[in-house]
Amino acid sequence: MELSSIIRKFIMALSGLFLIIFLITHLVINSLTLASSKDLFNEAAHFMATNPIIYAMQYVLALGFIIHIGMGIKLTIQNKRARSQEYVYNRMSKNTDLSSRSMIVSGGLVIVFLALHLRDYFYQMKFVGLPEGTTDYDLVVNLFTNPYYTAVYVIAFIVLGVHLNHGFKSAFQSMGANHKKYNPLIKIVSTAYSIVIALGFSTIAIFHFINQSSIL
Numbered sequence: 420m421e422l423s424s425i426i427r428k429f430i431m432a433l434s435g436l437f438l439i440i441f442l443i444t445h446l447v448i449n450s451l452t453l454a455s456s457k458d459l460f461n462e463a464a465h466f467m468a469t470n471p472i473i474y475a476m477q478y479v480l481a482l483g484f485i486i487h488i489g490m491g492i493k494l495t496i497q498n499k500r501a502r503s504q505e506y507v508y509n510r511m512s513k514n515t516d517l518s519s520r521s522m523i524v525s526g527g528l529v530i531v532f533l534a535l536h537l538r539d540y541f542y543q544m545k546f547v548g549l550p551e552g553t554t555d556y557d558l559v560v561n562l563f564t565n566p567y568y569t570a571v572y573v574i575a576f577i578v579l580g581v582h583l584n585h586g587f588k589s590a591f592q593s594m595g596a597n598h599k600k601y602n603p604l605i606k607i608v609s610t611a612y613s614i615v616i617a618l619g620f621s622t623i624a625i626f627h628f629i630n631q632s633s634i635l
């Protein structure tokens with residue numbers, strides 16, 4: 420493999436690991452909406468919006484996403500080119516190709532979700548402002564009154580889980596942690612993490628949907 424491609428994979432892994440940490444923090448904060456008191460989440464949201472260090476981290480986060488997406492597209496194009504030359508000689512590349520192709524598809528779907536999600540929350544909170552008498556908590560839960568909307572979110576969380584499961588493992592490989600002894604552990608942690616993220620975010624969406632509808 421070329422040096423530039425190894426560096427690209429390393430940066431991809433590093434930005435991916437950063438996003439992995441962001442997601443777990445985001446999940447913990449959002450799970451406060453499951454508590455019976457609205458105040459807990461509103462206070463956490465207020466702290467996140469006003470703390471200067473967290474404010475600055477938003478730019479790092481945006482950069483993390485941009486680098487990760489940009490490198491992902493670049494690596495896919497690079498792999499495609501390499502494959503058209505190697506394919507005739509090396510049928511083994513078919514397998515790795517399938518998983519990397521599924522990464523660009525699941526990654527693409529996560530980008531579509533992110534655009535929707537940022538419009539709903541980030542844009543609404545930062546640029547439009549909340550309607551009179553409503554809090555951050557109300558904005559979060561009100562969106563889940565719609566069953567189709569809730570379903571789109573839950574499907575996105577499952578796709579995100581699939582993306583993370585492969586991404587987590589391959590991030591460690593790209594950073595050189597490819598060892599017979601540790602690979603099974605990395606695989607277990609990767610699967611556990613992806614399940615916690617997909618199930619955790621889905622629970623929040625479904626909980627608020629059930630809570631506000633009359634189906635139970």
Ligand code: HEM
Nearest residue numbers: 445449464467468529536540541544559579620621623624
């Ligand atoms: C039930 C699920 C989720 C809920 C209720 C939720 C809620 C929110 C809220 C309220 C904000 C605005 C925070 C603020 O600016 O003060 C936000 C921002 C954001 N969310 Fe989510 N989110 C969920 C899942 C996700 C997932 C799965 C991802 C990533 C794939 C994600 C990525 C982001 C990003 C990048 C931002 C903007 C950065 C920030 O303001 O912290 N969210 N989300």
